[in-house]
Amino acid sequence: MKQKIYSSIIAFLLTINLFSQNTYVFLGSYNRDKTAEAIQVYQLDTLSGKLTKFTSVKNVVNPSYLTISPNGKYIYACTDTKTPNAGSVSSFEFNPSAKTLTFLNSQRSGGENPVYASVHKNGKWLANANYTEGSVSVYPLLENGKIDSIAQNFQYVDGSVNKDRQTRSHVHSAVFSPQCDYLFLPDLGADKIRCYAFDENLKKPLIETKNPFTKTDLEAGPRDFTFHPNQKWGYCIEEMAGQISVYNYENGVLNKIQRIATHPDKIKEGFESSDIHISPDGKFLYATNRGKENNIAIFSINENGLLKSIDYQSTLGKHPRVFALDESGKFLVASNVLTGNVIVFKRDSKTGLLKKIGKQIKMENVSCVQIKQI
Template sequence: MKALSLLLAIFLCSNLCGQNTFVFLGSFNWEKEKEGLFVYELDTVKGNLSKVTAVKNVKNPSFLTLSADGKYVFACTDSKTENGGSVSSFKFNPKNKSLSFINSQKSGGENPVYLTAHNNGKWLVNGNYTEGSVSVYPVSEDGKIQPFVQNFQFSEGSVIKKRQDRAHIHSTVFSPDFNYIFLPDLGADKIRCYQFNKEKDEPLESCQQPFIKTVAGSGPRHFAFHPNGNFAYVIEEMGGAVSTFQYKDGELKNIQRIFTHSEKLKADFESSDIHISPDGKFLYASNRGAENNIAIFAVENDGTLKTVGYHSTKGKHPRVFGMDETGKFVIVANTGTGRVVVFRRNSETGMLKKVGRKIKIENVSAVQIRKY
């Protein structure tokens, strides 16, 4: 009996002891003297966030991504800075809970908005919104970003001239096998595709299907793959909808388009972020404007979506949100009210419930969650 109890204790400790969940938050701080990049620890019982550390001397770390091993935090920096733009690297030590600056490189275009890291730890891809471009960087073993080796500029726009005068790359998302990368272009109403050959010095190569057109004036923004790898979803900032695609080997086939906002809303909507639960059963999409909420969809067996409901984000202008790897928590960055809000997710119904205390971070704009 004692031996069984000991084995049970060892098992529980191997799964729970030493594991902490950290939340990385970026913001538009506008002044380097102010803290702009933050690390909080998440209490996975009560849902409270406790500040661990923060970084100054970096301007507008507006979007964050983590290396596959969690050692490094990469940020879009100098965002929304005229004639500026950079990408920066930081080292995170979960033992002493420290975050330290490594280096920065020019973004290759004004207003970097989205970064993604290859799972082999050797590459970083950045999308620049204002000038509609994508840059590819080698990353050293110590997390240092090297100067970009490729930079593709796009120019064509679309039908709504006020917002789509030219290309505006809004995200850079690898396929599940990391052999392709997709670039939703809000300005051109296109989802661009490149093959990614990780062994080459210049890894981006044109796809057989170099882009797929979305609905005119829809403004594709963020992109997500289903965990099974057979489906992909794009959220349309201007169209207020999610488009569903069948996916195979770099090719997308549209099979559905469904609105993210309630039927009563005919205007004043601006959709922003999109994530799928780890079990693949639910998709979540955030709305800004008249409805500051998260739309919740059930994912059918054929990949199509069915509306389940909506949940207030308890703040204004939810620019991004994140979901932890267990699918238990959703954390929202309400940029307009500078509030970070934690929700517990019901894995059976998909619905959300606010937990913990709201955290105040002025102009908070990015969320990443990681267990160490």
């Protein structure tokens, strides 16, 4: 009897905690114009999947990629992207009670066309990747959420074999390892996944390692990277080749164990792969393709980390750039740049398959989606 009472109390407290938190969807864009909404925030109904407009912000140009602080209080954006001789990272304070998203400050990105940003798990460091000039910058984050001046900036000049797209380095993402003791930099231009050790206690936290990079296949064009929840495997999506390379991971070292196509066998050209994420339960991996096929490739993950293709789900738009899974793994939200629409899919936790639910959201040139329960 006592056990049943305790179980009921625990279930009740969990329910209270569930409903005391809200899930928000943050959308970035290539708005091109400060008078247009640059970032939009929606509230996600975790029962129906419905998105309801919550707040937005203007007066910022091309916040093409967003990332969220661990505590959900601050939003960091790659801004002034695809703008000649420009590039910045910007901070915003998110206040759900007041329904506001308030600009805090900006810093130069240390390279043209910033495309990706990550926050350290301690909330005190920001790393961003600059595509056009091939560089990485690291910044301290202040207690009030503002971005301090650049602590380190490394630029690269080496390219690879494709004369159209790889004449020089193009760093496309900056991804912390599961313990945030390493920073990985997929470099589309050089066919490398660069790596630094990261010491959060140093004023200049990036430290060169004995293994400064992992070489990918030629003309792979590594773009983005993610780690499995068990921290043993890493997965790199290759934009140019349309492949995913799977690696065993330990202490900053990657050893490839598989390479598998992200697109259907019938598609031989006219595609680009873009984003990659793993379900919270670690059972499924999702990756987006753009071009002739605008879809999400769905893979199961077996016991040794290898992938098996199981299905493709249309994103119901053109040019999906970034998508996100909510923290429960119940929903996947995809953004389509060229059609300017955002689609919510419900995920089957047993099969990994996706099903569209609710109404689509329209946002011109929407380029990024992030989800956070706060």
